[in-house]
Amino acid sequence: MKVYNSLTFKKEEFKTITPQEVKMYVCGITAYDSAHLGHLKSAISFDIIHRYLKFKGFKVNIVKNYTDIDDKIINRSNELGIDFKELSEKYIGEYEEFMEIINVEKETRNPRATEVIPFIINFIKELIKKGHAYERNGSVYFSVKSFPKYKTIFQNIKLEDLEDEEEDYLEDQDTIGEDKIDPRDFALWKKMKEGEPYWESPWGKGRPGWHIECSAMVLQYLGDTIDIHGGGQDLKFPHHRNEIAQSESYTGKPFANYFIHNGFVNVDNEKMSKSLGNFFLVSDLLKQYDPMVIRFFLISSHYRSSINYSLENLKQAEKNYNKLINIIKKINDLTTVSKSSKEFKKLISQIDKAASNIIKAMDDDFDTPVAIAEIMSLIRELNKAILEQKVEITEEFKDRFFKFIENIDLIFGFFPTLKKELKSGVMGTTDEKDKLVKDLIEIISAIRTQLRKRNIYDLSDKIREKLRELGINIEDPKI
């Protein structure tokens, strides 16, 4: 299995610290506003990685944090006149709801920054003791100079080539009228300003800086060195670089063996972001599209590349996802015979081939677009075969097909309600309300069949059209 490592700019063979076990940390959200499609891309990218590692038999210990205290949260809650905790909990709750709807598997742990404050304080104390940090006027800063390879992290630059720049920084010093000794230094602990939430510390009242929470959580919940650290591209600098500096200064060991960064969602080839105002909120998208269509859309491009948001692209995803659902329905509805046949033996080997190609693609840095292409090709082959057979398929084939679909579900999380569906033999959930809808549709369908038998097509077509407006698609087989 190969994984692209942002630290080395190369795809590398994936080796874990402990065999068959993965320690993984992913930077979650800062809970100050509603999530947009970009946040979803990140969540789903790492969900796929999480799922696939599990599929490969790894025991995955994955931690994803919530930043529930920072400048933006304080500013926002002050604007609204509410407690910072109320604000952050509101958006954490909303985010968790989205995660469930979009079928992101629960992480092992989702700590909040405010839960690890005592641990953070000890972390900072230790950094000061080791000479990597210093206190000034109630704030504590990390001394970048104490970590020589700082600038080489995520930069394809050799340490030896850097000496000139170091001098520039030192000369600039007095132009920065702050407490920092070096302008590159960053805050580990921020002194409380009037009216801000605070925690007691050896340096007085204050709160943690942004980067320290992740370092602390990794250490507390996963250990000195982890296998994978993930997050969005935009977190490389300064966030991840600072995390590495802090953690490695503290432990004297490598922080993470692999850094994985996901690409952005673009709109008209520009990054989707709050400041450009070109973002689409998850809450709005979910009103328009099936969550699984959004999932399919995001997975149809590689996690590292950017994906362009457009109506057309989402429609394409919708169509392809429906193809997948349709073939499942079709095969589920066909009756089986116990005898085996040459034709179906051949189809089974095609499924096996597709399955092994999907694994091959996923083994190559989680190449979901190739995996999906493989699924699409298989669907076409199966449709062709079913078109010929029409009524009966072999049990052997049906079993193998659904085994395949189960594995697809494990890896991609495409069918959150699959198990229920298979039991009932029909697509759709078995909730009370949905059951009523389903029963009503069955009645309407039966009436339409009668109308069609009597050649009253204008009326039956009208009903079909109206149902389609409601988002219910009915297919008319030959009578």
Next chain:
RNA sequence: GCCAGCGUAUCCGAGUAGUUAAGGAGGCGGCCUGCAGAGCCGUUAUACGAGGGUGCAAAUCCCUCCGCUGGCUCCA
């Protein structure tokens, strides 16, 4: 400026030396259908940003250039 990534048909998007260069969407034509949808077949399709270099062989490796995106202390 520095660092990274990208440029493949109308569009989305694979392929990192030897393949008929995946797969999908859209358009058009056909099969099927009472019609539509779904599905199937064909077509669009002799598509690799430009120019050099290395190789028996280059979309793939190297160099230069052009264009695009992102990061360079707010960000998934």
